[in-house]
Amino acid sequence: MKKIFYWIVLLFVVISTSCTTDAGRQSKTVASAKADVELYVTTETQSMLFQPVMLSFDADQTKMANTITLNPEVKFQEMDGFGAAITGSSCYNLLKMTPENRAKLLKETFDPLTGMGYSYIRISIGCSDFSIDEYTYCDKPGIENFAIHEFDKRDLFPILKEILTINPKVRILGSPWTPPKWMKVNNLTELKPFDSWTSGQLNPKYYQDYATYFVKYIQAMKLEGFTIDAITVQNEPLNRGNSASLFMSWQEQRDFIKTALGPAFEKAGITTKIIAFDHNYDYDINKPECADQIDYPVRIYEDAEAAKYIDGAAYHAYGGEVAEMLDIHNKRPNKNLYFTEMSIGLWGSGYTFAGDFMWNMREVCLGTINNYCKAVIMWNFMLDDKHAPFRPGGCDICLGCIDINSADYATMTKNSHYYTMAHLSKVIAPGAYRIEATGNQTKDLYYSAFINPDGTTSIVIQNDSDKMQTVSIVDGSKSFTYTMPAKSVASGKWNKETNK
Numbered sequence: 001m002k003k004i005f006y007w008i009v010l011l012f013v014v015i016s017t018s019c020t021t022d023a024g025r026q027s028k029t030v031a032s033a034k035a036d037v038e039l040y041v042t043t044e045t046q047s048m049l050f051q052p053v054m055l056s057f058d059a060d061q062t063k064m065a066n067t068i069t070l071n072p073e074v075k076f077q078e079m080d081g082f083g084a085a086i087t088g089s090s091c092y093n094l095l096k097m098t099p100e101n102r103a104k105l106l107k108e109t110f111d112p113l114t115g116m117g118y119s120y121i122r123i124s125i126g127c128s129d130f131s132i133d134e135y136t137y138c139d140k141p142g143i144e145n146f147a148i149h150e151f152d153k154r155d156l157f158p159i160l161k162e163i164l165t166i167n168p169k170v171r172i173l174g175s176p177w178t179p180p181k182w183m184k185v186n187n188l189t190e191l192k193p194f195d196s197w198t199s200g201q202l203n204p205k206y207y208q209d210y211a212t213y214f215v216k217y218i219q220a221m222k223l224e225g226f227t228i229d230a231i232t233v234q235n236e237p238l239n240r241g242n243s244a245s246l247f248m249s250w251q252e253q254r255d256f257i258k259t260a261l262g263p264a265f266e267k268a269g270i271t272t273k274i275i276a277f278d279h280n281y282d283y284d285i286n287k288p289e290c291a292d293q294i295d296y297p298v299r300i301y302e303d304a305e306a307a308k309y310i311d312g313a314a315y316h317a318y319g320g321e322v323a324e325m326l327d328i329h330n331k332r333p334n335k336n337l338y339f340t341e342m343s344i345g346l347w348g349s350g351y352t353f354a355g356d357f358m359w360n361m362r363e364v365c366l367g368t369i370n371n372y373c374k375a376v377i378m379w380n381f382m383l384d385d386k387h388a389p390f391r392p393g394g395c396d397i398c399l400g401c402i403d404i405n406s407a408d409y410a411t412m413t414k415n416s417h418y419y420t421m422a423h424l425s426k427v428i429a430p431g432a433y434r435i436e437a438t439g440n441q442t443k444d445l446y447y448s449a450f451i452n453p454d455g456t457t458s459i460v461i462q463n464d465s466d467k468m469q470t471v472s473i474v475d476g477s478k479s480f481t482y483t484m485p486a487k488s489v490a491s492g493k494w495n496k497e498t499n500k
Contacts, residue, residue: 037480037494040426042419044354044487050422055492058472058479066471067439070449070457074436077336079450080229080374081120081171082424084381084401084417085341086163088124088131089389091155093382096409103162105402105412110167112429116422119169119430122340122377123156125176125217125231127197129243129394130380134178134197137217141182143209146216148224160226169430171229173340173377174217175278177244179210184246198393199240201247207256211264218272230273232314232340233257237277238284238293243393250293253277254300262309273311276300278340281320298331312336315368322363325371339368343379344417345387346397354487357416361462361489365420366446369434376424378417420489427458427493445469458493 035054042050084090094102108115126136126149138146163170178184184200186192194200202210218228233256237248248256253276261274276297284290297313300306312335315325325337342364344351365376383390383400385407390396401418405411429452437449437459444465450458463469463484470483478496 036478037492038427039482039490039492040423041485041488041490042357042423043485044357046353048485048488050419053482053490055480055482057494058481064470064472064481065440066442066445066469067474068437068447068449068459068461068471069439069474070459070476071436071438072451072457072475075451076434076436077372077374079369079428079430079432079434080338081118081430082376082421082428083118083120083122083170084378084421085122085124085130086156086159087128087380088151088155089383090130090381090400091159092132092389093384093404093409094159095155096406097404098410101410106159106162107166109418110163110170112167112169115166117167117425117429118421119167119425120171120173120375120377121163121381122173122175122379123160124235125174125214126178127244127391128175128177128235129391130383130389130398131244131391132389134244134391136176136178136180137220138180138213141180143212143216146213146220148217148220157224157226164225171375171430172226173230173232173275173338173375174221174228175232175235175340176246177235177242178246179206179213182206183210188252197244198242199245199247202252202256204255207260208264210256211260214261215264215268215270218270219268228272230275230311230338232275232278233261234278235341236279236316238279238287238290238296241393243391247289250277250296250299253296254303254306257300257309258303258306262306265309274309275336275338276310276313278314278316280316280318281322281324284319295328295331297335298328301332301335307335310335312338312374314338314340315373316341317364318342322367322371325368325373329372333372337368337371337373339364339373339376341377341379342417343395344399344415345395346399351399351415353416357420357489358462358464358487360416360420361423362446362464365424366448366460366462369424369448370446376421378421423460423489423491427460427491429453432458442469445471452493455497456493456495458491460489460491462489463487 036057037055039053040050041048110118127134135149183206184194185203186194221228234248240247283293344356380400382402385405387398403413428450431453432450435449435451447461466486472481475496
């Protein structure tokens with residue numbers, strides 16, 4: 001009886017190992033060190049959710065209908081990174097988690113080897129609309145009273161330290177939502193004090209003090225172990241209505257940078273990049289006071305004294321079209337471009353993973369990158385199931401890249417933004433260059449390819465069709481083929497020299 005049982009088990013093993021699905025044969029998916037290409041696939045239905053697929057190079061290079069040919073000799077912009085905003089609300093929720101669960105999540109997100117490799121984060125300089133309270137670092141009049149706020153010491157600093165322990169190369173972008181209220185006036189004609197967190201304008205009388213505020217901030221953060229890679233001068237400078245906000249026209253931003261901020265950085269030996277604008281593609285032209293704000297950063301660049309201090313411009317996607325980035329690049333190709341904010345929420349017809357995942361990848365991720373953008377950052381990293389914490393007057397229906405259940409601070413939902421950033425950061429390292437990628441492909445196929453600093457090549461492809469599409473990638477003498485599921489994204493990386 002034992003012998004019969006033995007032969008039955010043996011026969012079952014033989015049959016099981018010899019029967020593979022078509023998908024298995026295509027991808028040659030056994031997690032093997034011999035795999036040539038590491039691919040990660042997500043479908044809008046979430047039937048595949050960042051699922052690893054291991055491929056081998058093709059034996060021949062017979063070109064198919066969708067053949068993408070890479071040319072590493074033609075390089076475009078250098079990439080800085082991808083990630084999300086670590087707001088006060090994100091820190092609040094992260095610190096509610098157990099240390100073990102938080103460490104696991106942050107490692108999964110930021111570890112460049114075993115995790116998603118998020119490489120760029122945005123933080124607020126003072127409060128934002130997703131903070132525990134309204135505050136700046138100098139709420140008592142007089143720049144001599146500057147001090148990092150206790151909320152940031154309590155909430156932000158521990159999270160930043162955990163992230164940087166996991167990935168010390170993560171870049172940090174800082175953006176103010178408002179200057180100290182004592183620096184504000186109602187308008188530049190009457191110059192009356194404006195004691196409000198919302199709206200107002202920066203009093204030219206305090207340009208030098210506000211420049212010193214930025215210098216002190218960067219120096220104070222450095223002392224805590226945090227290097228601020230770049231700052232934007234003002235978050236959404238054409239939006240008066242946020243819970244913490246400031247109206248700053250291009251004329252004002254030009255004058256502030258030229259006469260105060262740039263010289264202050266230069267005098268203090270600060271190399272932190274200064275990034276202009278930080279708002280929508282359409283410059284809020286539907287507002288009468290913004291009618292002359294079109295081409296905001298270009299108008300500043302026209303002043304050579306201001307332009308010499310500015311690295312580039314940042315954009316959001318709440319209004320207008322991504323083609324604006326290409327227009328700005330063509331007008332000033334020597335200035336860089338960044339994408340610094342896009343949120344998901346329950347506005348309009350509501351949020352669905354499928355609807356946002358495909359739109360975000362096409363328009364915000366591949367769309368900005370293929371229009372010369374260096375970095376892409378989502379908003380915000382973590383909120384709870386009540387869209388909180390948020391400030392009165394801020395967004396009360398926003399979702400995070402991750403939503404955590406406030407009943408246990410353990411159960412999480414990873415939303416579309418978490419995965420769009422992962423598809424970029426997993427295969428595109430900081431310092432990578434976008435390279436030429438051309439092909440004879442059908443519509444609804446979007447892609448961008450890169451050379452990483454370690455010599456590996458990577459590609460991100462989106463099949464926006466409701467049908468499967470087979471794609472062949474040709475990289476010199478090497479090629480591979482993959483049949484992409486309908487409505488899916490695939491990110492891949494390989495080393496064509498060593499086949500590792």
